[in-house]
Amino acid sequence: xxxxxxxxxxxxxxxxxxxxxxxxxxxxxxxxxxxxxxxxxxxxxxxxxxxxxxxxxxxxxxxxxxxxxxxxxxxxxxxxxxxxxxxxxxxxxxxxxxxxxxxxxxxxxxxxxxxxxxxxxxxxxxxxxxxxxxxxxxxxxxxxxxxxxxxxxxxxxxxxxxxxxxxxxxxxxxxxxxxxxxxxxxxxxxxxxxxxxxxxxxxxxxxxxxxxxxxxxxxxxxxxxxxxxxxxxxxxxxxxxxxxxxxxxx
Amino acid sequence: xxxxxxxxxxxxxxxxxxxxxxxxxxxxxxxxxxxxxxxxxxxxxxxxxxxxxxxxxxxxxxxxxxxxxxxxxxxxxxxxxxxxxxxxxxxxxxxxxxxxxxxxxxxxxxxxxxxxxxxxxxxxxxxxxxxxxxxxxxxxxxxxxxxxxxxxxxxxxxxxxxxxxxxxxxxxxxxxxxxxxxxxxxxxxxxxxxxxxxxxxxxxxxxxxxxxxxxxxxxxxxxxxxxxxxxxxxxxxxxxxxxxxxxxxxxxxxxxxxxxxxxxxxxxxxxxxxxxxxxxxxxxxxxxx
Numbered sequence: 001x002x003x004x005x006x007x008x009x010x011x012x013x014x015x016x017x018x019x020x021x022x023x024x025x026x027x028x029x030x031x032x033x034x035x036x037x038x039x040x041x042x043x044x045x046x047x048x049x050x051x052x053x054x055x056x057x058x059x060x061x062x063x064x065x066x067x068x069x070x071x072x073x074x075x076x077x078x079x080x081x082x083x084x085x086x087x088x089x090x091x092x093x094x095x096x097x098x099x100x101x102x103x104x105x106x107x108x109x110x111x112x113x114x115x116x117x118x119x120x121x122x123x124x125x126x127x128x129x130x131x132x133x134x135x136x137x138x139x140x141x142x143x144x145x146x147x148x149x150x151x152x153x154x155x156x157x158x159x160x161x162x163x164x165x166x167x168x169x170x171x172x173x174x175x176x177x178x179x180x181x182x183x184x185x186x187x188x189x190x191x192x193x194x195x196x197x198x199x200x201x202x203x204x205x206x207x208x209x210x211x212x213x214x215x216x217x218x219x220x221x222x223x224x225x226x227x228x229x230x231x232x233x234x235x236x237x238x239x240x241x242x243x244x245x246x247x248x249x250x
Numbered sequence: 251x252x253x254x255x256x257x258x259x260x261x262x263x264x265x266x267x268x269x270x271x272x273x274x275x276x277x278x279x280x281x282x283x284x285x286x287x288x289x290x291x292x293x294x295x296x297x298x299x300x301x302x303x304x305x306x307x308x309x310x311x312x313x314x315x316x317x318x319x320x321x322x323x324x325x326x327x328x329x330x331x332x333x334x335x336x337x338x339x340x341x342x343x344x345x346x347x348x349x350x351x352x353x354x355x356x357x358x359x360x361x362x363x364x365x366x367x368x369x370x371x372x373x374x375x376x377x378x379x380x381x382x383x384x385x386x387x388x389x390x391x392x393x394x395x396x397x398x399x400x401x402x403x404x405x406x407x408x409x410x411x412x413x414x415x416x417x418x419x420x421x422x423x424x425x426x427x428x429x430x431x432x433x434x435x436x437x438x439x440x441x442x443x444x445x446x447x448x449x450x451x452x453x454x455x456x457x458x459x460x461x462x463x464x465x466x467x468x469x470x471x472x473x474x475x476x477x478x479x480x481x482x483x484x485x486x487x488x489x490x491x492x493x494x495x496x497x498x499x500x501x502x503x504x505x506x507x508x509x510x511x512x513x514x515x516x517x518x519x520x521x522x523x524x525x526x527x528x529x530x531x532x533x534x535x536x537x538x539x
Binding site: 048050079080083084085086087089091093095097098099100101102103110111114115143144145159160163 | 435437438440441442443444445446447448449451455456459460534536537538
């Protein structure tokens with residue numbers, strides 16, 4: 001479902017991604033671990049072209065992201081086409097980024113209406129459905145600021161699902177939350193994973209990785225050091241760097 | 251062997267429940283209030299008793315036909331210059347925020363130029379522009395001209411005033427709108443982009459409503475400034491409020507009374523605008539509490 005091939009990216013002289021290869025099959029959950037500054041978030045943001053890569057290719061469901069190939073050249077897509085591609089890729093931010101001036105319901109209904117996918121009424125019905133899925137139907141008419149961090153992130157997840165994306169990307173979804181609110185967000189993500197959603201999750205929640213991930217990816221300094229099933233990467237890592245990282249976060 | 255004794259100090263005051271709080275006193279503050287009250291009383295007394303204010307004349311002209319119709323011109327000038335000024339300003343703001351260095355530079359140049367030229371100079375210039383271009387031709391640039399109009403028809407005194415006020419206002423509005431847009435959290439744009447919301451709708455539905463919160467107070471200042479700024483166009487003999495009262499006191503020499511007519515009208519209109527501002531701001535404050 002997601003194919004990442006030899007992806008490079010640098011900000012100025014500073015290389016952030018130094019040749020990343022990663023595959024996530026349909027219905028699979030990949031959890032990306034690694035120290036801060038290792039390029040995890042940049043990789044995730046490249047998958048929906050919030051960052052342009054300097055080299056390499058990213059495909060989602062066979063479709064090349066951000067470019068069109070003609071012969072040996074990659075032509076940059078126009079913004080309109082990039083936006084269309086993004087509507088197949090849900091993204092959940094560390095800071096939620098809900099629209100503060102819209103109600104919870106309108107936050108979720110906005111994208112399907114904007115993309116001409118659903119009528120306003122249908123989008124609202126769908127939004128209520130999704131709120132049911134994250135357990136917040138009673139908050140439909142609240143504004144984001146009236147919700148706790150955990151509730152806001154659950155709304156943000158519902159918003160990402162409103163376009164029926166093929167994959168959902170999570171960028172440290174629990175890092176901005178009070179410890180006691182982390183659980184409710186992870187519960188929602190766990191349900192999503194069980195229902196067969198293809199997900200890439202950047203997180204520091206090792207327990208979640210162990211329980212939910214099909215593949216755990218360990219990144220350091222812009223490279224994938226190792227990847228494999230959680231039992232392998234978490235319990236008997238082959239790299240010293242992975243071992244020292246895990247010993248610190250566990 | 252010595253013995254250590256601990257003596258517990260016995261409370262000499264009464265039990266805490268009986269303690270009363272006495273607020274601190276500030277005698278100087280009261281002295282200040284007294285001074286200001288005396289000054290205000292003197293001013294009010296002067297307004298009521300000094301015959302120089304000439305309230306009967308004020309009353310005679312305040313709602314007279316000439317003043318009210320001039321008031322209409324002032325309101326028209328304000329309305330046109332506000333709407334057109336903010337429309338042009340919005341285009342300039344978008345240009346200054348664009349990815350094209352060329353468009354950014356042009357918009358910057360416009361703002362630089364029109365903030366530098368005094369409004370009064372501009373208004374007299376546009377009033378006289380027909381000396382520069384007696385005829386205006388419309389057609390293909392550098393190609394054939396399809397039709398021409400005498401410049402004077404297009405730049406009537408009122409037209410010249412509206413153009414001057416608009417171009418002046420646009421430079422300021424552009425900066426206000428731009429600062430409002432820049433004040434919106436970049437995460438909002440990322441979220442909108444990640445959801446695939448089309449660019450124009452991102453601006454209209456996500457950015458602008460949030461930018462409005464910081465745009466509005468300054469924009470209201472601008473509109474109020476503009477309302478009073480229209481008095482400057484009296485230099486080209488447009489029959490707006492300030493010009494009209496000048497004409498009247500030129501005839502009857504009741505300068506103070508007629509200046510008060512204009513002043514009170516400006517105060518009334520400004521108060522109405524402040525009230526409108528309050529309600530518009532409340533509308534855009536949705537979700538902030």
